Amino acid sequence: MTRWVMVVDLRRCVGCQTCTAACKHANATPPGVQWRRVLDMEFGEYPDVQRAFVPVGCQHCDEPPCLDVCPTTATKKRTDGIVTIDYDLCIGCSYCAVACPYQARYKTLRPTFAYGKATASEAIRQDDNQLAVATKCTFCVERIDAGLEAGLQPGVDPEATPACANSCIANAITFGDIDDSQSNVSALLRENRHFRMHESLGTGPGFYYLWDREGGP
Amino acid sequence: MSYGPNPRQQASWDWRAAANFIGGGSGSGLVVFAAFADVRGGAGQLLLAAGLTLIALGLLCVWLEIGRPWRALNVFSNWRRSWMSREAIVGVLLFAAGAMVAADVMASWWVVALLAFVFAYCQARILRAAKGIPAWREPWLTPYLLVTAVTEGAGLFWLCASQYRAATLPLLAALGVFVVVRLMAWLAYRRHLRGAAPVALAALDGVGRLLQLWGTAIPLALVVIAMSGVVVGPVMFTIAAVAGLCAVVAGAWTKWTLITQAGFNQGFALAHLPVRGVRPAGY
């Protein structure tokens, strides 16, 4: 089996938002919609303060709350773990948005552009099917599928890898198959301590955060 | 719009969604209570119609909120998993049964009442399944929503009870009992609620105080006065109606607050902070 996951190394991330911008390019999301974004979090009180940059987005959960609540079956989970939305079925009820503990879902009611009217670049990429329905990170599923079809390996070959992972200048974001013990993500998870966001909710996110190396002094 | 890591009020559902929970809860509660009160005939049909109308208005509000209203029929598709699909299906059955009762095609009020109760239950489970919102996903919200539905139904019943004969003192006593039980359910919900944002908790506590006074103490006092025999006739009915109104408005207010002010998501939290370079001293 294959289970695609994202592994984010919190030690590496500097909050530059390159992944955010790359995602917006790859997916032509309208202003304000960030399928991938990086949080700026602060902990503690002066002078004992720490700050962390945390990439978030759809966690492609094992037990996606969005899947349970979607009344239309627009939200589906593939056997490889990727949670998808069928824009033709979605009625835009936003139930999935309130069900998602990761604030991953967006709904844009009307065409929205950076400067009011569509620029040439926006016009060529405008997709009315994505209006007034739920949208979210797809793990760049089209790239994965096309890449696999072309014999490429997602997470290794850029053509078959999600744009955020491709773009990350700190090598903080890695994509791969957790069911393959030899994969890049499996190695990272073996060698490093990690957690998942809001693990107690039982959603089983496909998004792992590395925070320290395993073992050693 | 960029949001930070802290919990924020969800912006996906607004007053229209709140209206669905208010109309759906009180409407279905009214149908249940009317059945329980054994109101039949013209008054019964009036109450039934009023209850179904409230439910319908709530659903209309939701329809106005969804992004693709002309695809609304897709809502029925996921009855296996989604409480929203189930709400829709039960709603259809409820309206069908109600229409049959109203048209005297079917005699059993209890079927309608049962469907209304299930409808209210579906609504309660809709919120519970919203895992992103701590104040909604708390299981103890379900009994509260069911109890307040029936309580609001009782309140609506007594709001216009002077118009029908079935309004008996035991039913008035029932209103008194329901407001008390509802408060207990609320307190239990509040006691069990974990993980909600401070602002959300403040909003809930604010509406909780309102529920205690205007939704419980005052209607209970009014019920006691009305039942005491000190007042009779129109005055008694007026007092009972005020008690009912208080019970309805307070219940509606809690749902309004839940959706529009206490609907804070969980925000983000890290189980561990990253170790940059070297582990801190005392690690």
Next chain:
Amino acid sequence: MTMATHTMRRVPTYCYQCVAGPDLLTVKVVDGVATEVEPNFCAADVHPGGGKVCVKAYGLVQKTYNPNRVLSPMKRTNPAKGRNEEPGFVAITWDEALDLIGTRLNEVRANGLTDASGYPRVAASFGGGGTPQSYMGTLPAFLAAWGPVDMGFGSGQGVKCYHSEHLYGEFWHRAFIVAPDTPLCNYLISLGANVEASGGVAGIRRHAEARVRGMKRVQVEPHLSVTGACSAQWVPIKPKTDAAFLFALMHVLLHEVPRVRLDVPFLTRHTASPYLVGPHGYYLRDRATRKPLVWDARTTAAQVHDAADIEEALCGSHEVDAIEIGPDGDVLGDGLLRGQTGFDRLVVHMEAYSPEWAAAICDVPAATIRAIANEFIDHACVGETIDIDGTQMPFRPVAITLGKTVNNGWGGYECCWARTMLAALVGGLEVPGGTIGTTVRLTKPMSQRLASVTPGPDGFMSYPLNPTSRELWSAQAKIRNAYNTMVPLAGNGPWSQALGPSHFSWMFLDATPPGLPRVTLPDVWFVYRTNPAISFWDTQAVGEKMARFPFVVAFAYTRDETNHFADVLLPDATDLESLQLIHIGGTKYVEQFWEHEGYALRQPVVKTRGEARDFTDIATALAQRTGLLPQYNAAINKGAGGVPLKGRYGDFSLDVTHAHARDAIWDAVCRAASADLTEGAQAHGLDWWKEHGLATKRFPRADWYLLPTLVARGLRFELPYQERLQRIGTELGRRLHEHEMHWWDAQLDEYQALPKWKNFPALWEATVIATGGRADDYPFWLLTSRSMQYAWGGNVGIQLMREVADNIAGHRGVIMNSQAAGRLGIEDGDLIELATPQRTVRGRAVLRHGIRPDTLLCLGQFDHWVTPLAKDFGVPSLNTLATMSIALTDATGSGADIVRVKIERVAP
């Protein structure tokens, strides 16, 4: 959209929007429209950032299609200029625009290239760090053909850069920029250096790897920047006290750590530590050769520093027969003179600067300072070596970096000296793992670091100091900021103008201080990729002065606060529309350490929008209209396009007599570059480069480090004792006083052989009083910090940048400490007013715990009032409040981004 019905291609190009570049990318083009920016994975093996580009490059698509662009030449119709005067720009043709400019320029040529004050009549301001050169095509050839141009009207460069580091860094170790050898470094003390925001793709990549590898970085800074966030430890130091902190580290190493733990051989052989310093503070010299003397332990006698087979004594005081020569060749002593080694002088000098002393100044516990000093030495691996490219080199995996406001303005000299000395004490200067330089800009050959290591006086490297001798010093400044007159260290090369006190050009327009020729308005001012009305200090005053400029030509992307005062707007083709070949690789700027070097092409990814025109075509047209075409073409042939067209491996020169089309010019440059790269084996033309985007060859990693070259040339680092600086400072003072110029006296104090701590924060407190306030009424330090999403990019008008930058705290207002805000009744999001005695600015409070309670922070440079989109941000800027003054200018001509302010909540 289905790709089957569309044509799609990926076009390689480069991004050099900020000084941390260049980086390489590809642009996806669908049906002739740019849609996506992606990394150039074909360059992954040669680019130190894996062929990736940072967030700013993703703004280039919107930059291209921004509807707010100026898309045709325009001329001003309202002759009145001012912030509140609507310019009344109307569209004109290119011919009209070029005629207007050409007429002006020809008038200038007719009147003489310099004015009555001796200043160039034509001035030009370009954005910082030289990055506009990677976008201005052959404009440098036009400027070279033109003659004298005043490039000293500051827009940020010269005073707000790493100024002291540029000058002293290049002076001491050919380090115009100083960096840690991050891939090998294990312990890094970073004082305000914001590498995670300013290090670019390569810097972020290298530091991320280092963190995961286990490098400990200690961030010493008043606020918890993104770099502080990603560090192992944050030390919230009081602003502008970094020199005291560094002095205390030196104290620990010199007075608390056993001497054997220092790199004594390094100090002895590779620095001037053993040079004997005479009673008047100048080196004792051999009477015949005038070479500095050292004490030879082998012969127990004084020897010249470069005598063969000597064993220099690091410590000691000896009476020797010598001559002591001071400024202007004055003989201060001759005969039997007592000399103390420079190192001993250093040890005595640092004795008072204990951690306990520094703690009171820096507001950092002495124990913390001492612990950091000890960790530094613990990690230094003194005595160890490492194999680099087959050569054994010293391995010293400790480094210190300095950031803005630490390495510029008052205190910059002290910090730069202490940092360099700390590296030297452990032998960690210019060796693997240690503190190293990246590039040179003042010494020649420019950009060729190792080749620039040529012998200078006294066994040190040469340095092109501006003269201070009675014979050669001149009060006649070459340009308005008087760099050659006032700042010996600025040198006199192409970059020197921008490294002068570039605020003087603005300040002296109102009142030129005694001794300098009266500062005049330039007849013509060109502006490109810069917005000094926003990016400089006291922006309101700068704007008022711009309004007096008689003729301003602005290459305009959109309307902005500077071109608001322009007479002509010229729309140049932007990043994805124009053509240029640049050099890449080697070692460059902040953290661009490549193991390859070569060239990369920026090419038209899409058709140029509107009437925008490629810069090369504009430059050619200007050359034609001014009758300078032969000189212009000759300049291109000489290398103004980045590569000399005639070299060892071929002659691709252009015929100088007639104008060449853009593609013809760059085709020749491409062929020359290709030949240079392959030693003549190939001469690929433009088409090849368009397809491939880049070509490189190996750059040896051993060339990252200066020490081997220094040793090979028999030279030493000019440390610790600054005899030469002391001498030129005294000489400069004499020259100035001879010309009744006493307004630079405070700056002359900086020329100290061993720098002392001075109360630097008090200078800014004094400014409050000087401008009419009471110091106690202005209790906050206002600082700024780099926004990676915006820095250098000129991209505030790009919606995508605004959107993603907002994810990082501080982009919507003024960061202040939560507890301090609580005491003032200020809540997150409240509108607050920041004020100096002279200016005020408003913005929203952003409450955070990661900042000192006495400090406020304005990220980036905002407060726009014309630039579309940005003018609606409502985000304040330090620049609005910062003043320009001689009192706040250090001896290198630099100031710092720091202001004393008061704040209050504005009633809603």
